[in-house]
Amino acid sequence: MAKSIRQVRSIDEILKSAELEVILVDIGERILASASTDPNPAYVDSLELQVFRSKSRVSVQVGAMPGLGVAVEAKRGTLAKALGSVGA
Secondary structure, three states: OOOOOOOOOOHHHHHOOHHHHHHHHHHHHHHHHHHOOOOOHHHHHHOEEEEEEOOOOEEEEEEOOHHHHHHHHHHHOHHHHHHHHOOO
């Protein structure tokens, strides 16, 4: 028989919560740290973490300079490896 789980907060409230933002920023910072080991200094300097809040949720994005970021990702897969290193 399945366990019964009592939901104390609404999903909508959880998706917008400061607690979730802290968790996401922590994951984003670990991804950023891992991606910062790339040998291209211009790429590493362009890496940044951004937090977005919408009406429905909070989200975090780690990215690099548009042209350079795509080139480095195609050549070495730096962000993809960084995601894997943190289990995301």
